[in-house]
Amino acid sequence: MKPLPANRPILSRKQHRACTLSVSWAELEQRLGPPLAHDEEGDGLGPRYRWELHCDCGLELLVDLPRQPTRAPREAVLWMEHLEVEHALAHLGFSTNKVLWRADMENPLPLEGWAVVRQDDAGNQFDICVLSVRAHAECLAWLMESRAHEQSYDVEPRGTLPRRVEPSRRGWALIPQEEHALSP
The missing domain is CATH 3.30.310 (TATA-Binding Protein)
Structure with missing residues (x-):
């Protein structure tokens, strides 16, 4: 800092x-x-x-x-x-x-975003918190893992994350393959 x-x-x-x-x-x-x-x-x-x-x-x-x-x-x-x-x-x-x-x-925060998950030495997993910014969740997981022994921390998506917007395909046409298939 x-x-x-x-x-x-x-x-x-x-x-x-x-x-x-x-x-x-x-x-x-x-x-x-x-x-x-x-x-x-x-x-x-x-x-x-x-x-x-x-x-x-x-x-x-x-x-x-x-x-x-x-x-x-x-x-x-x-x-x-x-x-x-x-x-x-x-x-x-x-x-x-x-x-x-x-x-x-x-006012509880929404449960959508990036969860910081703790896994103990027995393999049990627990959500620590859910953050809205992935970089912040990864930072928190790293900070917590650097201070704990025999426990690991990971980041997983929770809830509905924003979708990637695909480019528009307007003007494209799909040709039905059955019509143009070669006959044996």
């Missing part, structure tokens, strides 16, 4: 509130480095720290944390375009026990 340029607009219209995390400023700074922005206004929410990150797979993350004098855990908000909480947590290095609220708790 690498920080996004500081002169970039902080929050685009494409990003959605994905989850709320219980983390301290020290944890975030240890994992993500110093914040890119110190927003004194905080869009009316008070002073805030902001980290903006771009992952190699194309996932862009924004972490927003209230600025307070204590270093105790607070509620940080994670923003992203695709609501892929597991994928973002894998990149950030946080487990799901840090999650206080998730956007997909209230």
Whole structure:
């Protein structure tokens, strides 16, 4: 992961509130480095720290944390375009026990897309999650496999995936083969 340029607009219209995390400023700074922005206004929410990150797979993350004098855990908000909480947590290095609220708790995500499947050493398979972008699902599978031993992770299609559009065959004619068959 690498920080996004500081002169970039902080929050685009494409990003959605994905989850709320219980983390301290020290944890975030240890994992993500110093914040890119110190927003004194905080869009009316008070002073805030902001980290903006771009992952190699194309996932862009924004972490927003209230600025307070204590270093105790607070509620940080994670923003992203695709609501892929597991994928973002894998990149950030946080487990799901840090999650206080998730956007997909209230409105479940569709089950169409690319499933990250775990296979344990006994051969049992379990779907971890379904992501809408194949590159993100492959990235999550790779991240999880690099951290687990005796388990493998794979990506499989789920639901109805968009069909490839075939070129139009207008103007083509099929000649019935029976009419032009050679007689023996």
